[in-house]
Amino acid sequence: MTVWLYGVVLAVSCAAAALLVVDLIRDRAAQDSHFVSLAVLDVILLVQLVGGAVALARTEREVEGAVFVSYLVTVFLVPVIGAFFSLAERSRVGTTILLLAVATVAGLELRLWDIWGGRHV
Amino acid sequence: MSELQQPLAEGWGRALVFVYGLFAVAATGRSAVQLGMEPDRAPLAYSLSLLAAILYLVATTCLLLGGTTGWRVAGIAVTIELLGVLSVGAMSYLATDLFPDKTVWSHFGQGYGFLPLVLPFAGLAWLRHTRRTPVG
Numbered sequence: 001m002t003v004w005l006y007g008v009v010l011a012v013s014c015a016a017a018a019l020l021v022v023d024l025i026r027d028r029a030a031q032d033s034h035f036v037s038l039a040v041l042d043v044i045l046l047v048q049l050v051g052g053a054v055a056l057a058r059t060e061r062e063v064e065g066a067v068f069v070s071y072l073v074t075v076f077l078v079p080v081i082g083a084f085f086s087l088a089e090r091s092r093v094g095t096t097i098l099l100l101a102v103a104t105v106a107g108l109e110l111r112l113w114d115i116w117g118g119r120h121v
Numbered sequence: 122m123s124e125l126q127q128p129l130a131e132g133w134g135r136a137l138v139f140v141y142g143l144f145a146v147a148a149t150g151r152s153a154v155q156l157g158m159e160p161d162r163a164p165l166a167y168s169l170s171l172l173a174a175i176l177y178l179v180a181t182t183c184l185l186l187g188g189t190t191g192w193r194v195a196g197i198a199v200t201i202e203l204l205g206v207l208s209v210g211a212m213s214y215l216a217t218d219l220f221p222d223k224t225v226w227s228h229f230g231q232g233y234g235f236l237p238l239v240l241p242f243a244g245l246a247w248l249r250h251t252r253r254t255p256v257g
Contacts, residue, residue, distance in 0.1 A: 067154055074146065085139045089132065097136050104143060107234065 002055075005048050006113060012041045013106040020099040029090045030098050038079045038098065041105065045076040052112075061118055068115050075108040127251040129187040129195065137247055140240060141181040147233070148174035148225045155222065163222040169209055170224045173237075176202045180244065189253065196248050203241035206230060210238065 016037040023031060049072045056065055082101025086094035130138050152170040160167060176198050183195035210229035213220050220227060230237030 064154075067150075070150060074150075078143070081142075082139065085135055089135050091132075093133055093136050097139050100136065100140060100143075103234075 002051065005044070005051065006109065009041070009044055009048065009109050010106060012037070012044060013102050013109070016041060017099060017102045017106070020095055020102065024092055024095050024099065027092050028095065029092065030086050030094045034095070034098055035083060038083055038102070041102070042076065042079045045079070045105070049073065049076050052116075061116075063116060063118060068112070071108055071112050071115060075105055075112065078104050078108070126187065126189045126192055126253050129184045129191060129247075129251055134184060134247055134251070137243060138181060138184045140236070141177055141184060141244070144225070144233075144237070144240065145174065145177035145181045148177050151225060163220065166220045166222045166224050166227075169205070169226065173202070173205065173225045176205070192248060192251065192253070195244070199241050199244040199248065203245070206237050206241060 016034065019034060019037060020030070023029075023034070052072045053069060056063060056068055078101050082097055082104075086097045086101075088094070089097065128134070148170065152167070152174045155163075155167045155170055179198040180195050180202065183191040183198065185191075206226045206229060209220075209224060209226035213224075213227040223232060225233060225237055229235060
């Protein structure tokens, strides 16, 4: 788990959330730009999934391996599932779903950091 | 008299299914880890984690299935969920010795951004909104 990747995920999540909140206030459906930002986020999460798995194999730390990997996979899947749900509701509901997905990614990312640090969650 | 059950997984219902689905996964995962690693450490907390996981799974499934039965069962599951989060939330502050380890509902769902407290209210509001409407 590299610190900068963790920081980038949180920063992109916050940026995407800000975009979504603006459009939610404007009562608009999710825009293409949101889906692009979510795709960028998901590519970073895929890098994190691979990088995290490699780091887990190499580390000497006491990390709950199964929990760590399941979080890595879940955090990668959430934006994908959220996007599909959002595409089915082309209204502010869809925008809300994307916002929930991004918030979930940020929340899971915080948990991931704790798990990597070996703290009991 | 024929009555029409509105679909439960469309409109705001879809957002609700998304969040309930996430919590079904989260609670099931937490429960599996707790019971798989050291089931004897906190039997009460772990049983409640399992109960929460089952309720979230039932609610998600019923919302997706819809229909009159789905609406009723979802109502029962969400009501138990509300009672669960309120009682476990209160007990986790009052009787800390009963909860050496956390559940999804501990401290009113603090570890999950208090969403577990909001969710049953949103669920009940949605079920009220989608009550059967007489046709014709």
